[in-house]
Amino acid sequence: AKREKFGTDKRHEEVKRELRKIKTSEDEIKWKMVMPWSKGLLFYDIAQHFADSVKLASGGRLDIKLFSSGELVGANEVFDAVSKGSVQIAHSSPLYWKGRNEAFVAYASVPFGLDAEGYNIWLYERGGLEMLQELYKPYGIYALPAGQTGQEMGMFSNKKATKMSDFKGMRVRTPGWNMDILNGLGASVSPLPGGEVYLALERGVIDAAEYSTPAINYPMGFDDITKYVIEPGVHQPGFQCDLMINQKAWDSLPADLQWIVKIAAKETQLWSNAWIENLNTEAINKFKEKIEFVTLDKDTRIEFAKTTKAYLDQVKAKHPDVKAALDSQEQFKKDFAEWRRQRSGVTPWPIDEYIAGEHMQ
Amino acid sequence: MSAEILTILMFCTLMASIALGHPLAITLAAVATLFGLIDNGGNIEGLFDLFVNNAWGLEQNYVLVAIPLFIFMAQILDRSKVSEGLFDALYIVLGGLRGGLGMAVIVVSTVFAATTGIIGASVVAMGLMAGPALLRRGYDRGLASGIICSSGTLGILIPPSIMLVVYGGLTGMKETSVGNLFAGAILPGLLLSGLYLGYVAIRCAINPSLGPPIPAEDRTATVAEKVMMTAKSFVPPFGLILTVMGTILAGVATPTEAAALGCLGAIVLAIANKKFNVEVLKSSCEATLRTTAMIMLLFVGGKLFSVVFLSMGGGDVVADLLLGMDVNDYVILAIMMAVVFMMGMFIDWAAILLVVVPIFTPIASDLGFDPLWFAMLVCVNLQTSFLTPPFGYALFYFKGVAPPEYTMGDIYRGIIPFVIIQVVGLALMVTFPEIITYLPSVFFGGG
Amino acid sequence: MQPLATGINRLNSTTGRFISYLTVPLILVVVYEVFMRYAFNAPTVWAFEATTLMYGCHFVLGFAYTHQHNGHVAIDVFESKLPLKPRTILRIVVNLLFFIPTIGMLSYYAIRYAITSWQVLERASTSWAPPLYPFKSIMAIGFTLLFLQGVAKLIEDFKSLGSADE
Ligand code: NA
Numbered sequence: 014a015k016r017e018k019f020g021t022d023k024r025h026e027e028v029k030r031e032l033r034k035i036k037t038s039e040d041e042i043k044w045k046m047v048m049p050w051s052k053g054l055l056f057y058d059i060a061q062h063f064a065d066s067v068k069l070a071s072g073g074r075l076d077i078k079l080f081s082s083g084e085l086v087g088a089n090e091v092f093d094a095v096s097k098g099s100v101q102i103a104h105s106s107p108l109y110w111k112g113r114n115e116a117f118v119a120y121a122s123v124p125f126g127l128d129a130e131g132y133n134i135w136l137y138e139r140g141g142l143e144m145l146q147e148l149y150k151p152y153g154i155y156a157l158p159a160g161q162t163g164q165e166m167g168m169f170s171n172k173k174a175t176k177m178s179d180f181k182g183m184r185v186r187t188p189g190w191n192m193d194i195l196n197g198l199g200a201s202v203s204p205l206p207g208g209e210v211y212l213a214l215e216r217g218v219i220d221a222a223e224y225s226t227p228a229i230n231y232p233m234g235f236d237d238i239t240k241y242v243i244e245p246g247v248h249q250p251g252f253q254c255d256l257m258i259n260q261k262a263w264d265s266l267p268a269d270l271q272w273i274v275k276i277a278a279k280e281t282q283l284w285s286n287a288w289i290e291n292l293n294t295e296a297i298n299k300f301k302e303k304i305e306f307v308t309l310d311k312d313t314r315i316e317f318a319k320t321t322k323a324y325l326d327q328v329k330a331k332h333p334d335v336k337a338a339l340d341s342q343e344q345f346k347k348d349f350a351e352w353r354r355q356r357s358g359v360t361p362w363p364i365d366e367y368i369a370g371e372h373m374q
Numbered sequence: 375m376s377a378e379i380l381t382i383l384m385f386c387t388l389m390a391s392i393a394l395g396h397p398l399a400i401t402l403a404a405v406a407t408l409f410g411l412i413d414n415g416g417n418i419e420g421l422f423d424l425f426v427n428n429a430w431g432l433e434q435n436y437v438l439v440a441i442p443l444f445i446f447m448a449q450i451l452d453r454s455k456v457s458e459g460l461f462d463a464l465y466i467v468l469g470g471l472r473g474g475l476g477m478a479v480i481v482v483s484t485v486f487a488a489t490t491g492i493i494g495a496s497v498v499a500m501g502l503m504a505g506p507a508l509l510r511r512g513y514d515r516g517l518a519s520g521i522i523c524s525s526g527t528l529g530i531l532i533p534p535s536i537m538l539v540v541y542g543g544l545t546g547m548k549e550t551s552v553g554n555l556f557a558g559a560i561l562p563g564l565l566l567s568g569l570y571l572g573y574v575a576i577r578c579a580i581n582p583s584l585g586p587p588i589p590a591e592d593r594t595a596t597v598a599e600k601v602m603m604t605a606k607s608f609v610p611p612f613g614l615i616l617t618v619m620g621t622i623l624a625g626v627a628t629p630t631e632a633a634a635l636g637c638l639g640a641i642v643l644a645i646a647n648k649k650f651n652v653e654v655l656k657s658s659c660e661a662t663l664r665t666t667a668m669i670m671l672l673f674v675g676g677k678l679f680s681v682v683f684l685s686m687g688g689g690d691v692v693a694d695l696l697l698g699m700d701v702n703d704y705v706i707l708a709i710m711m712a713v714v715f716m717m718g719m720f721i722d723w724a725a726i727l728l729v730v731v732p733i734f735t736p737i738a739s740d741l742g743f744d745p746l747w748f749a750m751l752v753c754v755n756l757q758t759s760f761l762t763p764p765f766g767y768a769l770f771y772f773k774g775v776a777p778p779e780y781t782m783g784d785i786y787r788g789i790i791p792f793v794i795i796q797v798v799g800l801a802l803m804v805t806f807p808e809i810i811t812y813l814p815s816v817f818f819g820g821g
Numbered sequence: 822m823q824p825l826a827t828g829i830n831r832l833n834s835t836t837g838r839f840i841s842y843l844t845v846p847l848i849l850v851v852v853y854e855v856f857m858r859y860a861f862n863a864p865t866v867w868a869f870e871a872t873t874l875m876y877g878c879h880f881v882l883g884f885a886y887t888h889q890h891n892g893h894v895a896i897d898v899f900e901s902k903l904p905l906k907p908r909t910i911l912r913i914v915v916n917l918l919f920f921i922p923t924i925g926m927l928s929y930y931a932i933r934y935a936i937t938s939w940q941v942l943e944r945a946s947t948s949w950a951p952p953l954y955p956f957k958s959i960m961a962i963g964f965t966l967l968f969l970q971g972v973a974k975l976i977e978d979f980k981s982l983g984s985a986d987e
């Protein structure tokens with residue numbers, strides 16, 4: 014039998030229809046963008062990259078002015094500011110809206126969950142994006158993924174913890190689902206507010222804390238005040254940022270600018286990952302000069318995974334929206350597993366190390 | 375209207391409005407409302423949603439919890455006569471030293487600065503305890519308010535400091551990580567404290583009526599009596615402050631938590647003094663609420679004002695001011711410092727940081743200045759902003775708790791020499807950068 | 822109008838006195854957290870947030886009480902030089918120009934803000950995840966009480982103006 018063409022770009026038909034009616038708009042539009050990031054964080058640069066792309070592609074017709082955390086609103090107030098229309102757009106992460114709906118977490122970062130590659134496939138090709146937009150809809154927000162910073166570092170610690178028993182009673186600061194999971198593993202987890210973390214770690218109020226990827230962590234100077242990094246960062250295999258756009262502002266945008274925003278968001282998603290991962294290569298070497306990297310042993314990693322699974326099952330049972338998102342992600346991972354297994358073993362690590370027998374996945 | 379004109383108009387309107395004698399917090403909010411509406415084309419809903427959002431943000435700030443805690447501690451120490459005993463003892467022990475009690479206040483404030491990172495807490499606590507004490511001893515009201523306000527603001531410079539934490543997060547540079555900033559701020563803080571001491575000593579030596587010592591005929595206390603007084607009145611409260619500091623340094627508690635331990639300690643001292651009862655608790659609670667609400671409403675008003683300032687593009691106005699200038703490096707440095715200083719006359723430190731740090735840091739780097747050194751110069755300037763009229767928040771906090779004899783005129787008059795001292799201190803740090811860079815290089819091997 | 826002013830004053834002094842005692846549990850919660858973490862290695866998931874939320878209620882409900890006691894700092898250098906009657910007139914005018922519209926709007930939008938929170942039964946994005954709608958409601962109440970206190974002051978100023986005329 015003759016084989017059908019394998020795969021179609023779903024967007025192509027839509028674009029053909031759009032092209033019949035779309036015109037270059039004349040309107041000059043100014044938007045204000047808020048975010049939970051302060052200016053020193055690389056996340057701010059990601060937001061800036063998006064705004065730059067939009068401005069370039071629109072020939073300056075859509076001008077988005079950035080306001081870092083605290084300028085117009087604080088980190089936690091970003092959601093309301095967009096939802097109520099005080100500003101038109103925000104760059105943020107769904108992770109921070111756990112209190113509105115537990116399911117937002119699934120679209121940002123799940124312990125033992127999707128990595129950068131996984132999020133890209135799931136969001137764009139497996140309906141994740143549509144589910145995310147559905148989740149934001151009741152709040153009058155239109156969302157687009159824009160920024161993927163990949164796997165995070167493990168914990169900065171003054172206690173060398175690699176075995177399960179090491180975590181008993183260890184004083185750790187970590188937010189979100191990971192907090193409950195580490196609690197379940199016997200650590201004593203303290204949800205210390207952000208402004209207090211550095212000092213608390215320095216003085217020994219807490220033993221360990223985690224923050225972000227190597228490149229983003231490096232300027233914070235955690236290596237000045239701790240001795241170890243406990244890897245791998247199983248709590249966050251990926252970290253997804255997004256744009257939140259006030260629905261009315263979005264609807265009033267001319268069609269050509271809407272397309273520019275959508276395409277710039279995707280471009281930002283691609284660029285951010287390459288940019289951060291490349292910076293990580295440098296940051297990790299700088300860290301290695303000052304701080305010792307230790308690895309959780311296999312049994313401990315398995316124990317972490319078991320506890321995580323039990324925890325996630327329990328969250329799924331409580332929140333149908335979480336179940337919908339995580340089940341969809343699990344289905345994708347299952348479907349993808351075979352190809353992942355088959356392709357593994359010839360990953361592009363330095364060929365000399367491969368010859369020496371180190372085959373990483 | 376252009377952003378430049380709007381920004382200037384906004385500051386002028388504020389200047390004119392504060393003279394009307396309405397609560398400052400409300401005046402700030404009202405001026406913010408007027409200009410916010412001009413800026414956003416009369417969108418009342420958009421503006422007030424933003425305002426309410428920011429008010430809620432202030433309710434979510436854990437670090438600010440230290441404010442009522444330190445105020446309560448000071449109230450208990452005051453009402454149970456513990457602080458009165460402390461200052462009585464200091465007065466007698468320091469005997470014939472002109473300006474002695476004033477200098478003691480500076481020393482206590484400097485130590486206290488190491489327990490709190492929030493200005494409101496330290497100025498108010500010292501204002502409550504030392505304000506009446508200095509008045510009773512016949513100190514010049516201007517000098518007394520200058521002493522309390524200036525040494526009280528050391529709390530935001532000497533670590534732990536919320537300002538340094540925010541600064542560290544803004545630059546994204548390893549050189550200005552929070553740890554480096556903390557280490558770098560210690561000597562500048564002590565230097566300023568030393569300059570205040572020197573100033574008080576000299577002024578009072580020349581004119582003893584400003585800070586009178588014990589009259590010669592009353593200097594009857596023997597050395598043994600002085601030792602006893604010290605042990606009885608001086609050691610307990612000073613021990614309390616040192617214990618609070620100790621819990622922070624030993625990693626038992628965060629600064630906010632240490633404040634709560636301090637409250638508990640104050641109650642214990644009050645009980646030991648047999649001065650603790652329901653009435654003391656009740657009046658301390660009520661006074662704490664009034665002072666805290668006063669400070670927090672100022673926070674709200676100041677926040678709304680700076681939100682509108684930033685939203686109008688006031689930050690760009692400042693940036694444009696510096697672009698295209700072709701002058702000596704140190705002239706640019708002086709201009710940057712002057713900009714921070716002048717902004718400090720009107721808006722709060724957090725808004726200034728958000729505006730100037732991202733603009734100035736790259737300029738300073740281009741000029742080859744050490745980022746840590748530059749950061750600390752900015753921070754000393756921001757500490758000064760709490761003191762500079764017309765909008766010196768420390769002055770308002772002090773006015774809010776000081777006995778009514780201290781008028782706003784006294785406070786404005788008294789602070790001017792201390793603002794000059796701040797500028798002198800800044801000049802010393804420019805001339806001798808080691809004041810800033812020495813400790814970080816010892817602790818972290820040169821940032 | 823005077824009964825209204827008296828009623829507002831009574832309401833705000835009662836609220837203020839009552840809420841001022843919140844300082845005590847505030848201290849106890851913080852101390853408890855230090856104790857549990859340091860002595861038992863068992864920090865709580867709730868103490869930091871509980872303190873922050875309590876603190877929010879404390880000061881926001883204290884705004885009006887403080888205003889009643891003229892505790893919000895003002896620069897009265899020029900105003901205090903005026904004779905009594907022009908001073909009262911100035912106070913009334915500034916109250917009507919600054920206070921009433923600004924705090925009135927803040928109260929109105931704070932109420933709407935609280936309603937939005939109730940509509941989605943909003944919780945904090947933390948592990949403890951306390952409900953936020955009661956606290957946003959308290960913020961709305963706090964601003965509204967402050968507004969009412971401003972109205973009471975306006976009534977009293979008008980009254981003293983009237984009695985000064987006689
Ligand atoms: Na301090």
Ligand code: NA
Binds near residue numbers: 719721763764765767
């Ligand atoms: Na000032």
